[in-house]
Amino acid sequence: MSIVADHLTWRIGGRTVVDGVSLAAEPGKVLGLLGPNGSGKTSLLRLLAGLRRPHQGTVRLDGADIARLGRRSLARRVAFVEQHAATSADLKVIDVVRLGRFPHRSPFSGWTGADEAAVDEALRRTGLTSKRLERWHALSGGERQRTHIARALAQTPTELLLDEPTNHLDIQHQIGLLQLVSSLSMTCIVSLHDLNHAAMFCDRLLILDRGRVVADGTPDEVLTESLLREVFAVEARVETSPHHARPHIHFLPHGTVRRDDGQTPRSLSPARSAV
Numbered sequence: 001m002s003i004v005a006d007h008l009t010w011r012i013g014g015r016t017v018v019d020g021v022s023l024a025a026e027p028g029k030v031l032g033l034l035g036p037n038g039s040g041k042t043s044l045l046r047l048l049a050g051l052r053r054p055h056q057g058t059v060r061l062d063g064a065d066i067a068r069l070g071r072r073s074l075a076r077r078v079a080f081v082e083q084h085a086a087t088s089a090d091l092k093v094i095d096v097v098r099l100g101r102f103p104h105r106s107p108f109s110g111w112t113g114a115d116e117a118a119v120d121e122a123l124r125r126t127g128l129t130s131k132r133l134e135r136w137h138a139l140s141g142g143e144r145q146r147t148h149i150a151r152a153l154a155q156t157p158t159e160l161l162l163d164e165p166t167n168h169l170d171i172q173h174q175i176g177l178l179q180l181v182s183s184l185s186m187t188c189i190v191s192l193h194d195l196n197h198a199a200m201f202c203d204r205l206l207i208l209d210r211g212r213v214v215a216d217g218t219p220d221e222v223l224t225e226s227l228l229r230e231v232f233a234v235e236a237r238v239e240t241s242p243h244h245a246r247p248h249i250h251f252l253p254h255g256t257v258r259r260d261d262g263q264t265p266r267s268l269s270p271a272r273s274a275v
């Protein structure tokens with residue numbers, strides 16, 4: 001396992017946002033984080049990236065507690081693309097992507113062929129080679145998103161964390177990005193809202209509800225009609241797709257489940273692990 005989280009808990013304002021979450025992500029595999037709005041996906045990713053300290057629990061990278069790793073060593077390994085990533089300076093696309101090489105450089109080393117190759121490859125993989133000289137501020141929302149993903153790839157991480165990376169992307173680029181993520185040899189943890197995309201492109205899924213893990217397993221094991229009803233408050237039918245052999249969810253019209261509290265149903269408790 002490359003990232004292992006053990007009983008992570010994070011609170012703010014008297015509220016437990018991440019509640020005893022454990023997970024293990026395998027090298028070369030895509031772990032999808034799913035859950036309703038406010039279920040704690042972004043907060044969990046920030047803990048995994050070392051941007052926040054948990055109140056309880058640990059995150060280990062190949063056995064090493066990230067709380068004991070320096071910022072630079074962590075940045076050489078882990079790249080995180082946040083949901084609302086922004087770049088304030090007036091930079092060209094290629095300059096934003098070059099920033100990804102920062103953790104690999106020392107004050108004495110110049111820009112190397114390896115740096116240039118990593119940047120070129122990241123631009124190519126995200127389809128941005130022809131936009132490399134354009135100003136970041138002149139890009140569309142989707143192009144900006146791809147630029148931030150290119151910057152993360154240029155970092156050549158062993159763990160890539162992506163928070164809703166398909167936001168702002170048109171359908172061609174959503175599918176292209178998820179194909180790219182599933183082809184990478186690094187460990188990927190990606191939060192998604194599109195359950196059918198998660199079923200198609202993730203190897204495993206972790207479902208969060210109110211900060212707690214309520215299911216963990218392969219898409220087949222996890223994406224059941226009862227889970228969709230209980231966690232996401234929707235009525236749906238799940239079939240195995242004849243096209244890709246993964247689960248495909250058909251949402252039923254007028255199929256939202258009414259709740260007395262106006263919220264999604266309470267977690268399936270205790271956590272269902274299909275492991």
Ligand SMILES: Nc1ncnc2c1ncn2[C@@H]1O[C@H](COP(=O)(O)OP(=O)(O)OP(=O)(O)O)[C@@H](O)[C@H]1O
Pocket residue numbers: 012013017035036037038039040041042043044
């Ligand atoms: N810094 C903070 N201060 C106060 N509340 C916070 C903070 N960070 C997160 N929260 C709260 O924690 C809860 C979980 O937020 P988080 O962004 O992790 O959820 P999410 O699953 O990523 O949501 P979404 O799907 O809407 O992006 C939310 O209710 C949010 O308001």
